[in-house]
Each structure stands twice: as structure tokens, then as C-alpha cells.
Amino acid sequence: MASEAQATQPETLALREQFDTAEQQKDASTLAMWIFLITEVMFFGGMFAAYTIYRSTYPTVFAIASTSLNVVVGAINTCVLLLSSFTMVMAVRAGQLGHRNLIVFFLILTLIFGCIFLGVKAYEWNEKFEEHHIPGQAEFHLEGTPLQGPAKLFFSLYFAMTGLHALHMVVGVGILTVLIVQARKGKFSADYFTPIDISGLYWHFVDIVWIFLFPLLYLIDRHLPK
């Protein structure tokens, strides 16, 4: 009888009523998160397809526009994001080991790195604004090419892709904040840290998107004399 089983084994966070074992529950959560991430892959995939088509149509303008981006700031920001992925996986590891204080410590570090990334991104966008490199600005002008239309295309893709990436980062920062509050209350242990685990998957996915965005947006034919 189900009610009898319920009485002998009370429902816990690690083992909800509908699952046979805690392992099964964890596998189900991981699988569901990956299915969500696949939808995200398709979402960003459409933009990468648009990028590929326009870059192959206007290779020179894209190279000139790409070179106008600040490569040092972009590379440093990539490193910041990779560092945040490292601290995130360390938080998951602390969860596996059941070190509650370390979970909070590494989640806060991840949050800080995520905020630094967003801050640097805001600085870069402001720079674009001052350089009149924002499509839609009346004074839009990219130096070094007569083709201002395709230049606007590059910056439209730049802002759409980095903007949606940053939006995912903002969501990630929100998730991290909730996790930190829950971890401080002692919700997680070695038996149950699934929210940290699957939030980690999300955070690493956002990192992977940037791993592709950085070379594709910042590093087009840097060797060409402009």
C-alpha cells in the first residue's frame, strides 16, 4: 500500500513520493535541464546561422567592424567568465561533499565574477554608444568603409547576441542569489544539492555560448591592415 510506504519512509527533498530512488530523481532533474538547454542551443543557433550568412556576404566590413571592438577587454571578460564557471563547479563539488559553508563561499564568488562580467559588458556597450556604433543612432558611422548598411548589420548582430547572452547572465545572477539564500539557511547537503547542480549546468551553458561569441565577434581577421 502506498500509504504504508509513505508512513515508513517520509518524503524528503532528495526523495519525492513519485520517485523510486534518490538517484532516479536526480537523473530525471539532470535530463530535464539538458532538454531545456537543448532548446536554448536552438535559440542561439538561429542567431549563429544569421551571423554566418551575413559574415560570408560582407567579409571585409565584418572584419573592419570586428576590429573596432576592444579585444583586450573582451579576452579579459572571457577569462572572468571561465573563472566563474570554475567557482560554480567548485560550489557543486562542495555540495557533493556536503560542505555547507563552502557552497555559500563559492556561490558568492560565482555571483561576483558574473557581476564583474556584466559590469565590463556595460562599459563596452557605453563605449559603442560614444563611438556612434549603435545601429539606430542618427550619427551611426563606422570608419574605414563606405558600406554603412552592412556595418549596421554587424553591430545589430553584436548587440542582439551579446545582449541576449547578458540577459541570460542576469537570469543566472538571480538564480545564484536565490541559491545563496537557500544555502545559508542550510537547505543543501550531500544528499540533496540538485538545485545547485542544475543551476551549474545552466551557468556553464551560458559560458559555452560566450566561448563561441568571443572569437566570432571580436577576432575576425585581426591580422588585416585596416
Added chain:
Amino acid sequence: MQHEHIDSVKTYALVLIVLLSLTVLTTWVSFIDLGNFSVVAALVIAVTKMLLVSLFFMHLRYSTLLTRLVILGGLMWLAILLLLTLTDFFTRGWMGVPGR
């Protein structure tokens, strides 16, 4: 959880160092004239970094067969999205089409 695989801090630190080195490498290589291979080099490094993040940080090495199958299926759909779009786009000029 007794079936949990726990990687050492050393492993994660090593992966991080490789990831940071690859970031420097991809930046450096973009300043070298490789012709059309510039984009190939950039993508090979990016895919390598993606594999490192997914295999180690996302624990794909320890994932269930079902999860791997779902990811593989997802990547297949991404390939359809990219390849079919691009085959259409890049072959449009191959033949003269009346009225265009």
C-alpha cells in the same frame, strides 16, 4: 549519494588553466594571417573549450546514456538548422533562375 563521482580540485584547476590558455591562444592566433583557416582555427579552439566545459564542469563524463542520447539528438537538430540553411543560401547563385 553513494554513486556520485567527485572530481579532485586539481582536475578542475587544470581544466581552468587549459581553458584560460586556449583563450590566450585564440586571441593570439587571430593576429596571424592564416587566410581562410583563421575561422577554422577559431572554431576548433572554441569546440575544444566547449568539450572541456561540458565533459568536466557539466559532468558529461558521468552522465546517463539517456542524457547523452538527448544531447546528441539536440546537436543533430542544430546541425540540420545550420547546414540546411547554409546549403540553401550558398547554392542560390549556382544556376540562373528566370525572373531573378
